[in-house]
Every structure is written in C-alpha cells, then in structure tokens.
Amino acid sequence: MAKFQISRRKFLAVAGLGASGIALSGCDAFDDQLGTGDGLRNFLEGANDLTYRAQRLLAGRDRLAPEFTEADIRQPMRPNGITAPDDDAYKGLFADNFAGWRLEVSGLVEKPLSLSREQLTAMPSRTQITRHDCVEGWSCIAKWTGTPLSLVLDQAVVKPQARYVMFHCLDTIDRNLSGDIKYYGSIDLIDARHPQTILAYGLNGKPLPVENGAPLRVRVERQLGYKMPKYIQRIELIDSFTNFGGGRGGYWEDNGYDWYGGI
Amino acid sequence: MRQKGRGMDAIATVDEGQAQARQSQKGPLVYRQNRWTRLTHWVWAFALFFLLLSGLQIFNARPQLYIGKESGFGYNNTILRIGAEDTNTGPRGFTEILGYRFDTTGVLGWSGPPGSESARAFPSWATVPSYYDLGTARVIHFFFAWTLSATLLVWLLAGLFNGHIRRDLAPRSADIRNLRRDIADHIRLRFHHTGRYNTLQKLAYGGVLFVLLPLMILTGLAMSPSMNAVLPFLNEVFGGRQTARTIHFTIMVLLLLFFLVHMLMILAAGPINELRSIVTGWYRTDPPSDGTNASGRSE
Numbered sequence: 001m002a003k004f005q006i007s008r009r010k011f012l013a014v015a016g017l018g019a020s021g022i023a024l025s026g027c028d029a030f031d032d033q034l035g036t037g038d039g040l041r042n043f044l045e046g047a048n049d050l051t052y053r054a055q056r057l058l059a060g061r062d063r064l065a066p067e068f069t070e071a072d073i074r075q076p077m078r079p080n081g082i083t084a085p086d087d088d089a090y091k092g093l094f095a096d097n098f099a100g101w102r103l104e105v106s107g108l109v110e111k112p113l114s115l116s117r118e119q120l121t122a123m124p125s126r127t128q129i130t131r132h133d134c135v136e137g138w139s140c141i142a143k144w145t146g147t148p149l150s151l152v153l154d155q156a157v158v159k160p161q162a163r164y165v166m167f168h169c170l171d172t173i174d175r176n177l178s179g180d181i182k183y184y185g186s187i188d189l190i191d192a193r194h195p196q197t198i199l200a201y202g203l204n205g206k207p208l209p210v211e212n213g214a215p216l217r218v219r220v221e222r223q224l225g226y227k228m229p230k231y232i233q234r235i236e237l238i239d240s241f242t243n244f245g246g247g248r249g250g251y252w253e254d255n256g257y258d259w260y261g262g263i
Numbered sequence: 264m265r266q267k268g269r270g271m272d273a274i275a276t277v278d279e280g281q282a283q284a285r286q287s288q289k290g291p292l293v294y295r296q297n298r299w300t301r302l303t304h305w306v307w308a309f310a311l312f313f314l315l316l317s318g319l320q321i322f323n324a325r326p327q328l329y330i331g332k333e334s335g336f337g338y339n340n341t342i343l344r345i346g347a348e349d350t351n352t353g354p355r356g357f358t359e360i361l362g363y364r365f366d367t368t369g370v371l372g373w374s375g376p377p378g379s380e381s382a383r384a385f386p387s388w389a390t391v392p393s394y395y396d397l398g399t400a401r402v403i404h405f406f407f408a409w410t411l412s413a414t415l416l417v418w419l420l421a422g423l424f425n426g427h428i429r430r431d432l433a434p435r436s437a438d439i440r441n442l443r444r445d446i447a448d449h450i451r452l453r454f455h456h457t458g459r460y461n462t463l464q465k466l467a468y469g470g471v472l473f474v475l476l477p478l479m480i481l482t483g484l485a486m487s488p489s490m491n492a493v494l495p496f497l498n499e500v501f502g503g504r505q506t507a508r509t510i511h512f513t514i515m516v517l518l519l520l521f522f523l524v525h526m527l528m529i530l531a532a533g534p535i536n537e538l539r540s541i542v543t544g545w546y547r548t549d550p551p552s553d554g555t556n557a558s559g560r561s562e
Contacts, residue, residue, distance in 0.1 A: 028393035034403075041399070047406035055489040063492040068332070075337030131333060131504065133488050135397065137325035138334035139504050222489045256398030262489030263405065 065221035079211035110157035145202030185250035224261035295546035320400035326384030332503035
C-alpha cells in the first residue's frame with residue numbers, strides 16, 4: 001500500500017509541473033506569420049477555396065436558406081457596424097427622405113440603370129423571414145422585404161464576361177492616407193441570382209431604418225452579415241475585383257476576412 | 264586481439280543476459296499501435312491544438328453563449344457570458360454561468376501583463392493570434408477543421424479495414440463486466456500493461472472518436488449559413504443555431520477534460536512506455552509473473 005502512496009504523490013507533483021508548463025506557454029509564436037500576404041497565411045487560406053467549392057457543390061444555385069415564421073421574430077433586428085453614416089452626402093439624402101437617392105447599376109451591363117426608390121418598390125418584391133448570422137457569432141431573426149437582385153440584373157442585361165457584383169456604399173467605414181474608405185463588398189453571380197438575394201427596403205413590415213442600412217441593403221441569406229452591404233448606392237458588374245481597394249473583394253476581406261462568408 | 268575479441272564476446276553475453284533478465288522483469292514488447300493509429304493520432308493532436316486556440320479567439324468576438332435559434336438582445340437566453348466591468352477597485356473580469364457570477368480577473372474577462380491588462384474573454388496566451396484578430400482565427404480554424412475531418416475519415420476507413428475498431432475499440436461483454444474493477448483500478452492508479460486497451464480506455468477513445476469529434480463537426484456545420492441551406496434539419500436537431508454554437512463550445516470543454524485526463528493517465532501509467540507506443544507502435548507489457556490480471560483482461 002505504501003508503494004502506491006508514494007507513486008501517487010510523485011504522480012501529482014509531475015502532473016502539477018506539466019499543467020503549469022502548459023499554462024506558461026505563450027501563443028504569440030505564430031503572430032508574425034499570419035498577416036495577409038505572409039506565406040503561412042496564404043497556405044492556410046487555401047482551405048477557404050476548398051470551403052467555397054465544397055459549399056457551392058453541395059448548396060448549388062437555388063438551395064434556399066431556412067425561413068422562419070412570424071412567431072420567431074421576438075426582437076428588433078440588431079444593428080451592427082456603421083449604424084448612422086456621418087457622410088454629408090448621406091445626411092443630405094436622408095434629410096430629403098431619400099427622394100434624391102438613385103441606385104446606379106453600371107459596369108459590365110448592356111443597359112446601365114439609375115433607379116429611384118419608387119421604381120424599385122414598383123418591381124415585384126419578395127418577403128422572407130430569415131436568420132442573420134454575424135461573423136462574430138450572434139444571430140437575429142427578422143422579416144425582410146425587397147426587390148430580387150436577379151430582376152434588376154435582368155433589366156440591366158448582364159454581359160457574359162461579368163463574374164461578380166460589387167456593391168458601392170454611402171457610408172464611410174474607415175480612413176487611410178488616401179482619404180475616406182466607403183464600404184464595399186462583392187458576391188459572385190450565383191449568389192447574386194439566388195432567389196433569396198434581395199435588395200431590401202423593408203424590415204419587419206416597416207421601411208428599412210437607418211441603422212439597418214436605409215435606403216437599401218442587400219440580403220445574401222447563405223452567407224454571413226459582412227457580405228450584405230448596407231447604404232447601397234451603386235451596383236457594378238465586374239469580371240475581377242483585384243483593382244478594388246486591397247484587391248480581396250471587399251472592405252472586410254481586405255482586413256483579413258474570407259471572401260466567401262458561407263461558414 | 265583474440266583476448267580482446269573474447270573479452271567483447273563476454274561483455275556481449277553479459278549484456279544479453281542482463282537484457283534477458285530485464286526483459287523477464289518487464290514483460291515482452293508488443294506491437295500495439297499500427298501506423299494509421301499513430302499517424303492520425305498526431306495529426307489530431309496538432310489540429311486540435313490549433314482548433315482550440317483559434318476557436319477561443321473566435322469566441323472572444325462574441326463571448327456569450329445562448330440557447331435557441333438566435334441571440335437574445337430584446338430578451339434573455341444567455342447561459343454563459345465572459346466580460347469585464349468597472350468596480351471601485353478598478354476593472355474586474357467576470358464569468359457568468361446560468362446567472363451565477365464568478366470573479367475571474369487575470370484569466371477570463373480581464374487579463375494581460377501587469378499594467379497593460381485589457382478586456383478580452385480568453386487571455387492572449389490561450390488564443391492564436393495572441394492579439395485580437397477574428398479574420399485570421401477563422402482562416403486557421405477552418406484549415407484545421409478540414410484537416411481534422413479528413414483525418415477522421417481516413418482513420419475510420421483504415422480502422423474498419425484493418426480491424427482496429429472492431430478488435431481494439433469496440434467494448435466486449437467482458438469489458439462491461441470488468442467496468443467496476445477497471446474504475447477501481449484507475450482510481451488507485453493501478454495499471455495493467457497489456458496489448459489491449461482496458462474498459463475505460465475503450466470508452467474514452469470511442470467516446471471521443473465516435474461521439475465528440477463527429478458532434479463537433481456537425482455543430483460546426485450547423486453554424487454555417489450555407490450548410491443550413493444544404494442540411495436544414497441539422498439546426499432543428501440541435502435546437503437552433505445558437506444552441507449548436509453552445510454545444511460546439513461544450514464539446515470543446517469536454518475534449519479539454521479528456522486531454523487533461525489523457526495526460527494524467529500517461530504520466531501515471533509510465534510516460535516513456537506510453538509515448539513509445541504512440542510513436543513507434545511498440546509497447547512494453549507487464550511481466551507474465553504478474554500475469555493473472557494481465558492475461559485476464561487481454562481477452
């Protein structure tokens with residue numbers, strides 16, 4: 001019996017040492033390898049392409065995101081990011097109740113468009129109760145009403161070489177040496193033409209409030225929140241996003257987030 | 264020359280004799296872990312290390328866990344919250360579980376080098392990168408999520424074909440009968456080194472490989488808005504996306520507990536021998552003289 005006592009004491013001492021060794025180890029060892037453009041980072045980012053391909057393969061073009069019932073709407077839609085644009089141009093449009101606002105559709109299209117709010121709301125609309133998932137980890141269920149983006153694209157007649165839709169927004173998200181950075185982001189044409197991808201002007205049965213992106217935001221229901229720009233001013237059809245901002249496809253993407261926010 | 268040669272022979276003979284004596288004291292080496300087990304074990308160890316550190320970083324972006332389809336902002340469905348608050352004695356970190364609040368200053372909620380502490384749920388030594396960076400943590404997390412899933416699939420196929428799962432992991436009726444005694448043996452740190460896993464080992468390894476890791480992958484997929492379109496029932500099974508996130512976190516805690524017990528058992532059962540078997544495959548068994556127990560449980 002005595003033999004067990006000793007070995008147990010020794011065992012506990014060794015175990016204690018091991019545990020404190022783990023606790024003392026810092027995790028800054030990888031920090032300088034993980035910035036965008038670093039070799040290790042680029043290698044790890046290869047998995048994002050795999051995720052994109054796998055999810056495109058499985059979800060296809062038209063698989064719908066789950067929709068919920070009125071009973072699931074238990075709270076106002078949580079606003080996030082920019083909730084009150086401080087830009088003069090935006091404030092001027094807001095003061096006028098967005099009467100002077102136009103949605104420009106440009107780039108690789110046969111017929112560039114300039115649509116007023118009335119023109120957009122006069123088009124067929126879709127209403128859907130969906131769950132908004134933020135990249136941070138929270139979710140919020142709300143009812144969105146808007147014009148299917150595919151209808152707008154059809155009206156503008158997309159040229160065959162177009163591959164992405166770039167959203168240009170009115171809100172300043174950041175500043176750098178060359179001036180204000182307005183929010184921008186892109187999705188591919190599969191998501192742009194998805195039946196649930198709408199240019200939303202209504203939220204929970206009311207006009208879209210400023211904090212949630214008035215006058216117009218996009219809903220891309222199979223991706224995370226940062227892929228759904230608010231305060232949209234212009235939609236540009238492009239074949240590559242390398243010449244926009246940092247070249248990674250959007251504001252958050254330029255700051256290290258994956259371009260495909262499907263997970 | 265001859266004498267020297269004879270001398271060396273003699274030494275060799277003595278060595279051999281000693282080795283044989285040691286061998287008979289120690290029991291024979293057996294080939295316990297095949298190459299698939301060893302390879303996948305170390306890939307998992309590596310992947311899980313980075314999944315944990317990047318996962319804690321991701322959690323830090325929203326250090327709250329909820330029950331249900333969504334996060335309650337207009338109502339309360341929070342079951343865990345890690346945060347910081349100002350008090351009379353300066354900022355304190357706290358952890359709130361099911362409404363019970365604990366002061367966790369220095370580790371959870373408020374931590375950092377003396378003088379430059381900051382509000383962060385998990386401390387910087389437990390996250391990768393060490394600074395706050397959700398985007399990078401996601402890149403790391405999904406890379407190793409693919410690694411883990413692919414390795415689990417390889418292990419499953421290899422284990423089915425080479426008989427490892429059926430022969431070594433599946434509990435038999437003798438294991439179940441032996442459960443009580445095996446628990447008692449573990450509590451007393453009395454280990455029997457045989458070619459086979461004991462009952463608790465089978466349950467622990469099987470539990471991790473067939474329950475915890477698959478659940479981890481499934482709750483991870485349940486959080487993906489794109490996968491929700493592919494497998495809409497997944498969220499319903501788990502009770503909503505936020506419950507799936509809570510389960511994902513809970514499994515992390517369970518895996519961490521498994522890891523701690525795993526390390527303690529290795530230390531207690533003989534770290535050199537245990538490490539050798541998971542590196543080279545060869546495992547030193549108990550000598551046959553102690554054989555009543557050993558042979559009894561090698562069935």
